[in-house]
Amino acid sequence: MRFALVFSLLIAILAVVFALYNPDPTEIHIGPNYVLTSPLALVIIVTLLSGVLVGALFSVPGRIRSRGRIKKLEKRVAELETTPHETVVVERDVVERPAGTPPPVASGGAAETERMAAETQRMAADAQRRAAEAERRASDDTP
Secondary structure, three states, rough: OHHHHHHHHHHHHHHHHHHHHHOOOOEEEEEOOOOEEEEEHHHHHHHHHHHHHHHHHHHHHHHHHHHHHHHHOOOOOHHHHHHHHEEEEEEEEEEEOOOOOOOOOOEEEHHHHHHHHHHHHHHHHHHHHHHHHHHHHHHHHOO
């Protein structure tokens, strides 16, 4: 909080110094017949502030979405904290889940390993058979 106050005070002092060193009048043409004469420092400061305002206005929808998402996640955390949990060991990791929910289905495991081993053996046997056929053809082609 103090940093923001010091930073704001520093910016204000710099703006005053800038205004003192740039008092030259500048013409601003607003329309075909309307000309506004104002000090250069005032024109630059007003332009800067309008840019800051436009940037702040464009950031509002994102902030609103973020705030809604944060509230939703805080509600979910509070809900999970009040729900009774049981400890479940899944593949050597301790996982907490709400009581009454089914345990997660583990992918892989022994059945998957056996299936992959059988498929690898079939592929190896097929490769050996093809190599033997290629060798036989090569020996038949030589005179």
